[in-house]
Amino acid sequence: MIKYLLIALVLIGMGWLFLPLATEYFTPTQLNNLAANYVYGSAADLNMPNAVTSVVVTYRGLDTLGEVTVLFLATAGVGFFLKRKNSIKSKRRHGSEILKSGADLLAPLIILFGIYIFTHGHLTPGGGFPGGVVLASAFLLLLMAQEHFTFSHSVIQFTESLSGIAYVFIGLAGLLLLGLNHFLDPRWLNLGQWGKLFSAGAVPLIYSFIGLKVGSEMSGMLDSLQSDGGDE
């Protein structure tokens, strides 16, 4: 009894401590200085309309590099836990007729849409991460629809490692061509014309490589999950 009373007292005390945080919060009516610098700096320095992309790829590029590493580690972990069998006896069922025809029609369009998303990441909402996941969703559709659809593991691994290395080398190119303090700076390429596809320096390149990397990693993950799903 006394225990519950004490618990209730502690909860009330904590609520009283945090109450000012809730009552004194008000929605800001203008951006703080940092955010304003990001939004207007992305237009002025980088010639890039999409401020979110400029934060992800440029201002906080190191975070993104670390994040790609975490993604790689997670994929490696999935591959480690789920061993691929050499003789893949597919326990998949036939896709229904509707699913098969739908997948034949939609999969190329979805792949095209994914590529569009990650190449236009500096102009429109989207970018490498959503684009890569959209690419992987096309492969998921194919896996579900066709019984004998398999990936070529060497192609997936090659794409993944090549795009990862290319991302790092683009970052290093900034370091080499612009001097110190310019790691992952995309301005070593021409900034181009406002709002065009080839503008904002190396950002479309970086996002394309990130998109390829995320897409191939997610596809490899899907493949591991489906080829190891059955019982032993």
Added chain:
Amino acid sequence: MILFVLCFVLFMIGLYGVILQRNLIKIIIGLAIMEYSVYLFLILIGYVKGGTVPIISDFFENGPFVDPLPQALVLTAIVIGLATKALLLSVAIRLYKHYGTFDIRKMNNLKG
């Protein structure tokens, strides 16, 4: 204000799932709900009254923008969350193969 409270409620629903469920898959779903509540909270922090997407446009009025930094954080966090959930699920599959069940009460030997 009420939205922050709802975020907190969503977080608590996820926490309830993680603490009180016995099925591993349901625990993972609870973790996912907690993650989504945190994403929602971060996005709400960056909101500016009357703000629009922080994309500078030639055709629309460039009114007040919302803060792009939480959006960038959440964008990366979603993909990381997807990868960690896949990792969790693969661990769950391994455990299922070893014990033949998803019930965590029955996974009680430490032999590995």
